[in-house]
Amino acid sequence: MRYFIVIVMMLSLVSVEAQGYGNPYGNSGRRRSSVPAPPQTNQGSPEKPDPNILSLERSSVYQEMFELDVFGKEVLRSYLKDYYTVLLAIQDDKDMVIDDKRKKAELEKKKFESQLRDILTEEQVVKIIAEEESGRTQKLVAKKQKKERKKKRKNKGDK
Numbered sequence: 001m002r003y004f005i006v007i008v009m010m011l012s013l014v015s016v017e018a019q020g021y022g023n024p025y026g027n028s029g030r031r032r033s034s035v036p037a038p039p040q041t042n043q044g045s046p047e048k049p050d051p052n053i054l055s056l057e058r059s060s061v062y063q064e065m066f067e068l069d070v071f072g073k074e075v076l077r078s079y080l081k082d083y084y085t086v087l088l089a090i091q092d093d094k095d096m097v098i099d100d101k102r103k104k105a106e107l108e109k110k111k112f113e114s115q116l117r118d119i120l121t122e123e124q125v126v127k128i129i130a131e132e133e134s135g136r137t138q139k140l141v142a143k144k145q146k147k148e149r150k151k152k153r154k155n156k157g158d159k
Contacts, residue, residue, distance in 0.1 A: 001011065006008035027103055049084075051081050051084035051085040054080070054081075054084050055077045055084055057141045058080055058141065059074075059076050059080055060073070061137055061140050061144070062128060062131075062137075063076070065127075066124050072119060074077050076120075079116060083112045087105060087107050092107055096135075109129070111116050113125060113129060116128060117131075
């Protein structure tokens with residue numbers, strides 16, 4: 001009788017282990033190789049920026065910087081949108097040589113400057129061009145978005 005109980009206990013332990021309950025990793029007794037791998041995502045080129053969003057963000061930064069009225073902001077936004085649209089098209093053109101891309105971008109910058117001179121002072125135009133070349137505006141936009149996210153999180157937590 002004793003041997004019978006010992007044999008039953010041994011068989012039950014083998015059964016429990018076969019079901020995966022004795023496995024410290026908890027993969028239900030399945031081997032790791034039998035689990036299908038997650039599907040691979042195509043990580044091709046990064047998503048290209050949208051000129052509408054860029055112009056909207058940057059025009060609001062410039063509005064605060066230069067204390068522009070609503071009309072001035074909208075005119076500036078439309079100029080920025082046109083400028084960014086052309087620059088992104090130049091950047092995406094695979095057939096164009098790098099030197100030609102630089103020349104076209106420089107021509108667009110001059111055209112953009114002349115448009116800005118119609119609505120802004122000389123100091124403001126120089127400052128906008130310097131901001132665009134240095135990329136500081138992008139950092140200001142990122143900082144502003146970060147503050148807004150924090151504010152939203154804080155307001156969500158207060159409710």
